Amino acid sequence: MFKKLFCLVMALVFVSSISVCVFSQEKEVELTVLNYLDITSPEAKAWDATVEAFNAKYPNITLKIENSFGEAYHQKLAALAAAGDLPDVMYLWPGGRSAEIYKNELTEDLYPFLGPDKDKFVPAAVTPQWDGKLYELPIGITATHVMYVNTKLLIDLGLTMPKTYGELVAMVPKIKEAGLYPILMPNKAAWVMQSCLFSALVGRIAGQDWLDALIAGEASFTDQEFVDSLAFVKDMYDTGLLPPQSIQLEYGDGPNLFATGRSPFMIDGDWRVGALVPLLSEEEQENFELTVFPDIAGQKGESGSTSTVAATGFGMKAGLIGDKVDAAWKWIYFFAGPQAAEIRLIEQGMIPTYIMDLSAYDISPLAVKRGAFYPEHSGTYVLDDKITGEPINILNIGLQELALGNTTPEKLAAEIEAAR
Amino acid sequence: MEKFKRVSTYMIFVFPALAIYLAVIAFPIISSVGLSFTDYNIYKNLAIWTGLANYIKIFKDPVFWFSMRNNFFVIFVSVFGQIPLGFVLAYLIYRRLVKRSVFFQAMVFLPTVISTIIIGILWSKMFSPIGVVPRIIQVITNNPDYSMTIMTNKNLAMIPIGFVLLWMYTGTYLIIFLANLQNIDPDIIEAAQIDGATDGQIFRKIIVPQLYGVLVLTSILAISGSLRSFDLIFAMTGGGPAYYTNLLSIYMYNQSFIFHNYGVGSAVSTVMVILSIVLVILIRLARRKIDIMEA
Known part of the structure; x- marks a missing residue:
């Protein structure tokens, strides 16, 4: 009897241990x-x-x-x-x-x-x-528009941070004389101009109320606010702020060129901090700042705004x-x-x-500046987050045509509106 | 009974190949033609009949015609660039008119064994404003501001691409022509030389007529290859800036996968197939005419 009971207990122990082993292991x-x-x-x-x-x-x-x-x-x-x-x-x-x-x-x-x-x-x-x-x-939270500034290079050129678009344009001859790009913005890929600059420009020139009206279907791409924003991009090429080479440079070329001092300004998204940090020592990072495009005469949007998206x-x-x-x-x-x-x-x-709690981390100086960037700048919409399909593709391609002088702001605005 | 056995044996052997052909070539072509008459949502597998709307849309789109113009440029470079160049280079090697012909042949053929995507990226980097080609020109012209504006010129942007196409594909035609030249009986050439024929006469009167068939074949290959050309230019420029280096295949790709207009994309592919058939028929007619004239 005892022998039988012992065998039964042993069998139960064996079966249960196997079961525990089997069930405790998570499935691959x-x-x-x-x-x-x-x-x-x-x-x-x-x-x-x-x-x-x-x-x-x-x-x-x-x-x-x-x-x-x-x-x-x-x-x-x-x-x-x-x-x-x-x-x-x-x-x-x-x-x-x-x-x-x-x-x-x-x-x-x-x-x-x-x-x-x-x-x-x-x-x-x-x-x-x-x-x-x-x-x-x-x-x-992403700011798709950040204007990165190499402050040391700016000082070396005898220039100071521009507060207005006019001041920025006035810097062009001096920067070009030094053999540098006035603003570095590689935009061979068509989305870059729309996402990293134009969205913020529309937010600044046309203002948030107009953007809300556009998305609600109560405003049109042919409205003067939008046409002015397109004309502004053209003006940036015409004044030489954006050199014609911008449209031929690969998007990935930006951080290296900027980190090696080929321009005092680079326009890109906030995510580019991640690409710049490994290229710069901690001391060098002290010479770089994150800001936004300067004020534009007659802007309806908030001063210092950028374009943001979750x-x-x-x-x-x-x-x-x-x-x-x-x-x-x-x-x-x-x-x-x-x-x-x-x-x-x-x-x-x-x-x-x-x-x-971010204070517990020892992060790079540029990352600290990135953290400080968000509370300082209000956000407007990123256009390709709010507008989908053909209109946004016509805009992306049209911004390149505009840069090359093969279309006009009015014509492009009408084409986008027609595709809506 | 014997005949039935023979036919059934043929059927057994042919069936696998026929089934694969129908599944991967014939069925997609036919369904694509069908889709071109619909507004198709591929995510929901829902097709709404729209008649000729997709064709009207593309024929009204200037980007479609610009893409077709670029396609004709690629065909022109292939038929009137790669084929004659490949032919001449093959002839030079065949007649041993250049020294170290094996090395020469290997160098011309080398680009065809490199991945097309790698070549596209390579040339894109070389033509970039910070690439080696503008840098060399900057040094030669002593102009540090020089950049290749030809790449952003609406009417000329395809020219650097044409150069890359020549560089990449001439080797293929060189090998085809060389293989066929080696089939020509050397005694004929020797006899012509004894009769006092010059190199030019040998080329015009003996070599070219013997290779008419190969010329037609390579032309068909060049035309069909050019019409479906996509990878090299997509990797090099993505069809940009704007749409200046778009081809019909890139236009079709954008319509299908970026705008999600699968019906429009199918309409473009149908136009490409028709265009390809028309061009091949034209080449065959041209050959027939040459044959009649020769006779």
Whole structure:
């Protein structure tokens, strides 16, 4: 009897220990990730560190990552969506560029996943993005227009920070005489001018009220405010502020040229801090400032305004099931959450949307300046976040034609309005 | 019974290839033609019949005609640039009119073995304002402000691309012509030389007539290749600045994948197929006329 009981107890112990072993091990999950990254850029270091940290935290989740950048990324995502072959998680924009994905409900609403953790993010970042839903968890608030200034170079040229557009134009001969670009803004890629300068110019020249009216369908692209904004871009080329070479320079050429003193000014997005920091020593970074385009005569918008948008982040493919859902959310939350935010803060100076005490971190001088930039400058809309489809593409291409003198502001405005 | 067996054997052998052809070539072409008459939302798989609206839209779009103009430029460079140049270089090598002909042949052929995307990026960097080509010109002309404005000129932006096309694809035609030249019986050339024929006469009266068929074949290859040309120019300029280096294929790509107008994109592809067929028929007619004249 005792022998039988002993055997039974031993069998139960054996079975339960096996069960514990089996059930305590999390299932292996493979997650396909389509990421927006130029792997040759300095930002790639932060990405690698993020992936490494995620792998250490969740060893059972294998990330199968594919990187792409620029137009190629958007085209790839569109092709994958069209083929019904979206990856499990993908890098998305809050509006504009990802609109087709949202319109066709190809990604999941993240609000149910976020739950009460919503309060851990700055409110502006977790506002609805499309149809009352949150389709990607933003990692930051982005200012798409920043005017970077090399103050040392400016002083060496005997110049001071311009307060008005007129003062900026007056600097052109002296800067050109020194063999430098008056403003560095590589915009061979058509989106750069619209996103990094023109959106802020419309906000400044036409003002926020006009922009709201345009989006509500109560204002037209042919309104004088918009035509004036287009004419302003043309004037920047005509005055030589933007050299004709700008349109031939690759977007990726900017940080290197700027860091090596080829221009006292560079216009780009705030994300370029991440590319500049590795190129400059801490002492050199003290000579660089982040500001915005100077005041324009007759501007209706706020002085010192820039164009801002809730930043990008990862979204989840609609219809995922089982362990994939859990793994996908773990990655999305991890990427926007404290651990990845800390990596980006230290490596790139990116101010996170996840609420955390930033004073505890030893970050680069340029990153500190980036943090100080946001409260100093009010934000207006980024046009490609609010306007989608053909009008924005006609605008992007038209801004290049305008620069080359092959169209007029009036004609371009009429073409955009016609495509609306 | 014997005949049935033979036919069924043929069918068994042909079926796999025929099935693949129908699935990956014939079906997409036919469905693309069908889509060109619709407003198609690929995300919802919903097609609404719009008749000729997509064709009217593209024919009214100046960017479409500009893209077609650029396509004809690429065809011109291919047919009247790459083929004659490849032919002449092959002839020089064949007749050993240049020293170190093997090295020469390898150098001309080398670009064709490099990835097209890499070549596109390479030349884009070389023509960039901070690239090597403007720098060399700056040094030669002693003008530090020089930049290649030809790349931003609406009417001339395709010329640097034409140069790259010549550099890249001439090697392919060189190899085709060289292989066919080597099939010509050397005794014929020797006999002509004994009869006192000059190099020019040998070229015009013996070599060229023997290669008519190859010339027609390479022309067809050049035309069809030029019409579907995409990767090199897309990597080099992306169709820019503005749309000045757009081709029909890039225009089609933009319509489909950027504007999400899949019906319009399909209409462009249908036009490209028709254009390709018309040009190939014209070449065949030209050859027939030459044959009649020769006879």
